[in-house]
Amino acid sequence: MITDATQAAGIDVNVPCGGQGRCGRCAVVVEQGNVRRRSTMRLSAADLEAGYALACQTVVESDLEILVPPQEEITRHLTTEKTAAKVSVPFEYDWRVHSTLTKHYLEIEPPNLADNTDDLARLERELAKCCDIRGLYAPLPILRTLAQTLRNAEWHVTVVIDRGGECPRIVDILQGDKTETLYAAAVDIGTTTVTLYLVDLYTGEVVETAADYNGQIKRGEDVISRIVFASKGNGLVELQSLVSNTINKLADRACARRKCKSHDIYKMVIVGNSTMIHLLLGMPPEPIRLTPYITTINHPPLVLATELNLNIHPQAPVDCLPGVASYMGADITAGVLSSGTHHTEKVTLFLDIGTNGEMVLGTNEWLVSCACSAGPAFEGAGVFHGMRATTGAIEEVWINQKTHEPTIRVIGGAKARGLCGSGLISLIAEMFITGVTDKGGNINLSLPTPRVRTGEHGPEYVIAWANETAIGKDIVITKPDVDNLLRAKAAIYAGYVVLAHSVGMTMNDVEQMLIGGSFGQYLNVEKAIEIGLLPDLPWERFHFLGNTAARGAYMALLRKDAREEIAEIAKKMTYLELSADNSFSDQFMAALFLPHTDMMQFPSVAKVLEGKEEEPVVSSQ
């Protein structure tokens, strides 16, 4: 394939679908030589005439000259980095009691002929005396420098110990008293965004937050595309290195702000969905994609930073938290912890919508969960003018009931470039409520406005005219876009219902709904209910918790009992494989409407549609 050649040549060609020939974004122009196009999906006859070929689907049959068009830069404008900076210590914390990672300054008795105890045993003796730490494990790299360090330091050293594993382990030995600082990091590897909290383990505070796009995006926008990419050639190694580079960049950035070094980070706790964890650990994720969807391991062992090419301290333990199944990863178990779902007596529905949609229903006594392959529609993918929530994205839309003219709000106050997830939800809700579409999402072409028309892809609605945009083209939403979004929201809603039914409940039994994931932060509850993405519950039952995954990792980093609690949650949680559930597809079909086939489930929306004055919503229990 041409992609193999460009990779070998070190030329970057983005393959957002992972090289499946589905997205069309790897198109290049063949200027010289012979190729065989296995697929030309997304290429027009004109494209083919102009020499375009999909790099991931085109076999090289001779020496070639190809033109690689400029690759889309992934814009760095992450609101998470700005908004997540304030994370407070979530519980009682005393590093001496709770932290598995500790530093100890020791003044060791130098040896003499009458006491020729070996170096490590001298250090152990002192550590037992001062801090009651016994049964120490010293890895080979530490032993290789121990003699020199002790002697150069004249036997006054600072020992960094981690007690997260089977026995206390030496992470580093520093000359002199270096106990002033003690840093660790909690990391959430999202399919789209990676977030790192730099934590001062003495106070327990998050002292810096850094976030950026997962460097793997250019090799696939969703988990399936990544898995496909990983299964080809050197793909797994490349994806491993891309994500560790992203983490390294974030660590460097956070440490630079804190005026310390990445090397000072002595421990890392990581969460992510199971595919992200497999890719980070370099484990082939292929069986996650194929039925019956099996991970290599749900409870990964502690590994060392150096094994993952992380440039924090090479001997730093890296703790990837446990998940439950291929599509129920550590991001959710950690989210359950930080949301408190497992501690409340209220029937709680915990939802994390990111690139996937995972949800957990439960109380302090039981937990059931499922995952919906919603796809990345709410992250702007699979929608013609979809984009991520960065500058230029339309994040909210209002449509005039009479004129059907839209009013839009754009991130950064700039000219519009496209629509992000919250903008899409708001747009579809408004289109539905104002009659631009019917229940089935069909655009009403008979409305007396030029905004509705038939375009290249069928019926469409124009949100912004070319001259109002930054892209010089009309920004539209098409029937295929609406269908995509309907499928995504239907999958999620069907998930709620199947989950509730599995424990003999209905959605009305849900006493609180906790929403995690950065996407939740921008979700307008009213609009989300109007399209049937959220259940029609009283608004006060919804709580938006932000990045519950990162917060759970942070809690596990601070206290060993919290770490153990996540393992308990993972063990206790029942996972419902929806593809093995008979009722899921019925529920999915029923939810493929705005807001739902069964309007009884959406009384508040029914009222709005009836044109009634909206009354305060009352619990339907």
Added chain:
Amino acid sequence: MITDATQAAGIDVNVPCGGQGRCGRCAVVVEQGNVRRRSTMRLSAADLEAGYALACQTVVESDLEILVPPQEEITRHLTTEKTAAKVSVPFEYDWRVHSTLTKHYLEIEPPNLADNTDDLARLERELAKCCDIRGLYAPLPILRTLAQTLRNAEWHVTVVIDRGGECPRIVDILQGDKTETLYAAAVDIGTTTVTLYLVDLYTGEVVETAADYNGQIKRGEDVISRIVFASKGNGLVELQSLVSNTINKLADRACARRKCKSHDIYKMVIVGNSTMIHLLLGMPPEPIRLTPYITTINHPPLVLATELNLNIHPQAPVDCLPGVASYMGADITAGVLSSGTHHTEKVTLFLDIGTNGEMVLGTNEWLVSCACSAGPAFEGAGVFHGMRATTGAIEEVWINQKTHEPTIRVIGGAKARGLCGSGLISLIAEMFITGVTDKGGNINLSLPTPRVRTGEHGPEYVIAWANETAIGKDIVITKPDVDNLLRAKAAIYAGYVVLAHSVGMTMNDVEQMLIGGSFGQYLNVEKAIEIGLLPDLPWERFHFLGNTAARGAYMALLRKDAREEIAEIAKKMTYLELSADNSFSDQFMAALFLPHTDMMQFPSVAKVLEGKEEEPVVSSQ
């Protein structure tokens, strides 16, 4: 130094003294360019005029052209390899009960939608069912191939498990039933010779033995020289790689004979003196050489073959057995185990003379030990015509009482090239008994034979005339040679006495003397007593056990309780640092005579000297 330049250029220049400028064997000819000679020891005026310089002591001051004379090849003729081949299983052994390393063939239930347990947990479940193995640890390299292996093998796999550490660890997973063989190795790293036993863990038998010179010899013949070499530039890395290459070569050789692969060796137990173990593990040994003689660690942790560049299975655990002190290593603790010193009710003196002389006095209730820096005199070093016990070495000498003409026996029946350790002992004893030397080791130049004469190095005795040798030169023993040997044997004898005194005993209290080390095999007790190297005890109290160190490693490999016993021995054994002992130098001075100043300690020798008919020796208790 020139040695740095030759090393960088990949040219081999032997430095048997480790680069201390003491041995003179790294001499090269400077043909062009400027150098500064820091030392010219062992070079004559004529040598200097001819351009000779010691490579390890000569500073490069310009571009140079140097001539490197042919380097001495270390001849491969190791009798150990041939004689040690028969090692029988030393105790009751059932691999299912005793071996920490085991193989298990599993037919694992493939996953399905109703049972999506992860790969590792499926394997663990099966292992718990079949063999009651729980709490498994799977290292990252295993996890990285697990999914593929299970699926390629259609879920029928052989798992290799080691239970030598804190928790059971997966060493390898093989497709299909591969339980037919199960190999491990026990290795003794001697300063001079490395010995490897290839063990069939099903039967417990040593199926192949391989031995060869330690590749480090060319970088130093004794431990001190090696430590000096290790402390310079890249020395430690080079010595680490030399010894692992030696082990690799032996493993390859043994496996080739057995028709298996080095990769099939799944565990290795290693013994050696503390310096050898430090060099193997890549830990700088410098503090072992400097007072107060401290090791980095006496009880090394389990490491992996891959960490040591050993080409057995990369995930194979490598267990370096525990020692006691810088000069009381695992070779001795393992030797105590295999000799049974720690189990007997008899007062036992266990002696291992190799390049060093270590000894342990004790019973099943107590153990005291010390080490004498005897130097490698008994391995032929520090003696002008000394050599190792290979083809051409004189191994036994008889001198005619009247004519003072010698009769010699040469290894391999060839022409003589020099004298090995047993030859030297036999020679000195004969010279003493026949009056060629006096008690002080002075050669009697007034004897009426051309065999005694004054040579370049003072008085000497000719053992073989030039035309009878393979080297075309007279083979002689000089006064400095005799002095060297006297110092070596005096150090060892003083060790016995100080050790016995430390527990309120004399040599007569020793009820048995167990001698380990390959050297012991060739020792003539009568001669060794005559020179005062062995105490004057009834002959039946001496037992020669061969390579007790390798045998101890082998026992520890077979049974975990034997492994634990060695750790117990190491903990229980008191180590006497002779350099901190006041009486040692007095005892050493007293032993610098043939056989000793105090002839009361050598009654049988006194009788021989009195010209009396030797009577059966009776215990002097």
